[in-house]
Amino acid sequence: xxxxxxxxxxxxxxxxxxxxxxxxxxxxxxxxxxxxxxxxxxxxxxxxxxxxxxxxxxxxxxxxxxxxxxxxxxxxxxxxxxxxxxxxxxxxxxxxxxxxxxxxxxxxxxxxxxxxxxxxxxxxxxxxxxxxxxxxxxxxxxxxxxxxxxxxxxxxxxxxxxxxxxxxxxxxxxxxxxxxxxxxxxxxxxxxxxx
Numbered sequence: 001x002x003x004x005x006x007x008x009x010x011x012x013x014x015x016x017x018x019x020x021x022x023x024x025x026x027x028x029x030x031x032x033x034x035x036x037x038x039x040x041x042x043x044x045x046x047x048x049x050x051x052x053x054x055x056x057x058x059x060x061x062x063x064x065x066x067x068x069x070x071x072x073x074x075x076x077x078x079x080x081x082x083x084x085x086x087x088x089x090x091x092x093x094x095x096x097x098x099x100x101x102x103x104x105x106x107x108x109x110x111x112x113x114x115x116x117x118x119x120x121x122x123x124x125x126x127x128x129x130x131x132x133x134x135x136x137x138x139x140x141x142x143x144x145x146x147x148x149x150x151x152x153x154x155x156x157x158x159x160x161x162x163x164x165x166x167x168x169x170x171x172x173x174x175x176x177x178x179x180x181x182x183x184x185x186x187x188x189x190x191x192x193x194x195x
Contacts, residue, residue: 028085052077109188116180129181140165
């Protein structure tokens with residue numbers, strides 16, 4: 001059941017939809033690792049057909065193993081999750097492709113994103129907001145949980161997002177730099193242990 005939150009830019013997923021998205025991500029990772037192919041058949045659950053953005057994070061034995069995302073677009077949330085799951089397994093340039101023998105130890109976390117909105121430094125709430133900093137063709141994105149993990153304040157969060165974009169750490173102060181925030185609904189396979 002799709003519920004609107006107080007934030008009109010974000011819709012809330014029910015537990016069955018979260019389980020379904022995690023299952024699709026798992027199928028996409030498995031198919032990608034085993035055959036290099038994309039998952040092409042998805043659920044037709046109405047809530048998952050809505051346009052959306054998401055990041056898929058893979059961890060192996062607690063350590064980051066891949067993370068790829070797509071900002072909200074006209075693509076359906078379910079297709080974004082499947083695409084990003086495959087990319088996180090095979091195409092994250094920071095890591096070698098996930099191997100078949102690693103599959104049982106891979107844990108999947110999803111971050112379903114709200115629509116981005118323009119923001120000032122004063123409006124940024126680290127831990128609640130993710131950031132997008134862009135200038136020209138350079139763009140950096142950091143998820144809300146990154147600021148929480150490292151205990152960053154808003155200024156440090158902005159600096160690190162600039163560095164991720166390949167900009168100087170103070171580029172966020174420039175008039176030509178665009179700052180946007182978004183929120184994320186974060187859940188993982190650990191939230192839904194097998195019965």
